[in-house]
Amino acid sequence: MPPAASAPRLDRLRHWFAARHGLALEACDPTLAAGDASFRRYYRAGLPGGETRILMDAPPAQEDSRPFVAIAEAWEAAGLPVPHLYGVDLEAGFLELQDLGDTPLSAYFDDEASALAWHKRAIELLHRLQAAAPTEGLPAYDAALLGRELDLFPDWCLSWLGLPTPPSWPALRQVLIDAALAQLRVAVHRDFDAMNLMVQGKTLTLIDFQDAVAGPPSYDLISLLRGRYQRFDAATFAAFVDDFRERAQAEGRLPADLEAATWRHQVDAMAAQRALKVLGIFCRLTHRDHKAGYLARLPHFLDHLRDSLAGLPAHGDFRAWLEGDFAPALSAALAREGVA
Template identity: 65%
Template structure:
């Protein structure tokens, strides 16, 4: 958004907030709190009595605050931990909601094998069970073959062609693409947050709260566990990942979300396929954010998600041709391009 438009949006948001609280403009203390990969921005409003609120600025037509507001109401009614909505102007794209503080879950991580890191992942997995059991997927857009395919297409379009200059599809791509889509569609359909990563879980009073759920869909049962366990901040050894996936399978069978006929091997294979799909999507999105949108800080995360992709494909031996291409062609090309762009491919993001 151009700087002049940004200033205009801020002024309009400030005036709107002042009106909601019957305040003069100069008594409306509004500070930028965060931005994200979209056009949304978040501001902290400090009221004269010391109360704080979070204001979401979701500028139309680039963003639509209606899904967020509708889902927030439904999930709150279901007893899920989401911020309260205090005021809305959905035509303008302004939403006032609870201020959940400045502690996203990743600040509680102190190394991949630290006890507190592992414990908080257990807490977050518990919240996924709550989400899937309490909030039905009705009224959510379907995570269907078309959407899965569009997400997968981001990898060859933005990561290969636009960023690396590789015009041809990798060996085995068509087979891999269809297999990943089929695996996702074969799973039970549940409510999917769709970005259940630590950055979208806030810690307040030692409890986790859900945020940034406006893109929720009705989709595969394994997607949110994968978003968490193969997310931005941690890399876990295969045995720990598999133990979490097996515990998830057992609990989902116990409460009826999964058929008792779903074997350990079947669910692990589906989880690995879902993880591969998400890693390919993320690699494409991060390159698009860099190339098209001029965003910084995303290239540094590419090796991390390439590692996730390689770990996922290790559990999908039927796609050996694509896996070999990753090793012999893609990884060297990615590392060379990162170094050319001044990014250390071996550095932890």
């Protein structure tokens, strides 16, 4: 949202917050705390006693806040760490939330030991989420949604690069969908990323969960392990994946007879699906939504795609196309855009 368009809404947000707390308007001076890839903006506002709150501005014409509110209430009732909702005006698109500070999990990835320790904490939270969060009321992560996400890759990434969809694409696309649908259903955050896990002391809190669905247990795991900040070596990644399977089987979230090799195939397929989706989304954010900084992340997710496809040896034709056609075209396009 451009600043000129946000100014009237910020003034309305000030009036709303002031009225809620019986404050003089001049005492309300929200400051921008964060924006994201959507039209939502987050502001920090103070109360007379020194407590602060986060005010979400989600313009109703662009953002439907009802899923966020419903999920926040359901997950809080289930004992999960989510920001408390103090006030909601869905018609205006204003929410008043608990202030969780400014420190996301990604701030703790300075060294390998710290990154590993915090990833273990995050996976512990993921186990809690899958065990406690209800799936009732969540949209299904079905074949149609999985397919729409995959199609972001040819529709936005390949079209930007001027590349035709390779002949090997339909077969890979179907295998990735089938592998996701073969898994049991749990509540899926759908962006279980280190930017969406806020740190207070040693506690992690979930944010940005409005797109949650009922879907495969592997999705949030690979959102974390093959996200925007880390690229683990094969042995470390495999250890995380195997440990997750063993606990999820013990707790009944994965079938007791699920073999390690089958689970790893499902994880790699899910990771490939997400990497392809992200490559498409980042191109769309750049070229349709005019948001900066996303092209620079494309090589990182290309590496994630390579790692994921390494576990899917039956799709050698697509891997050959990726290296022979896609990777050089991407490098050339980024050079033209001035992206290092």
